[in-house]
Amino acid sequence: MAQDTATLPAGADLPRGAIHRILDVIARLCLTVAGIQMVTLIVIFGWLVFGRYVLNDTPTWVEQAALLLVVWIVFLGGAVGVWRGSHLSVDFVREMMPRVPKEILRLVSILLMIFFGTVMAWQGWGLAQKTWPRMVPMLDISEAWRAIPMAVFGVLCVLFSLAHLADYFKRLAEGRD
Template structure:
């Protein structure tokens, strides 16, 4: 299930990037061809970017494609497990911080609106607590196993 969720998050990120590119393209077309840039494009693309970046970051915890000290892991081999557990624990704590404070931020700005879009400002920040929860869910098995990603766990069983 985690693998399916991770792939769904990556797909959402790809679609979000394409949508943001189309929105910015429309803004540039409006500005230089129509001499009238749409007012909603900048805020929409920024909100969309927050969404797809945060969800891709959560998927990165599961997939293990975040920057890490791979050379150190390779050199230390199985003795790197305490280091991997520690880094996964740090990621889980960061996810917990995003969950708690992201929820508080969404609650605090729920009454404010994005003028050009007419939606609550909280819409922009919903990915913070959601991706924080996902990061915790994806990092905890790594804390327990000492493996950095699902790929590492699968590769270890093949040897």
């Protein structure tokens, strides 16, 4: 399976090593978990509609569960976006530039993603620690479960971006554009 990353020009592929295969598995696992959570979200909203309009007894826990699921879905999907290079970016200007500024901007982009992931991991973990004693209303679980996905995203963002950084330097060492 070819990887489309922000560090590689369109159509360029690096040999797939063991690390890339492991990161692919992690990304697929994130997508699988997010997909299961999405199906769960749809099912519980179906239950909400059924409960409200058929049973005339609205399940109050659905809103809190939905909020929790959406946070996990977004952050897991965002991590996969970093790995696949499909995260929010505007690179058409960079790609039209001459080689040297283009390479500098590619490197800066990767380094900024590493910085961003580090901040997200650090702040997400700090938020999880601060909110651990509080409970989510209606669900009776720790409020920290809403912050943990931010920390997980941060760690995965750094991990995936470090792999992109290694690919970047490997491509430069091989003299590929």
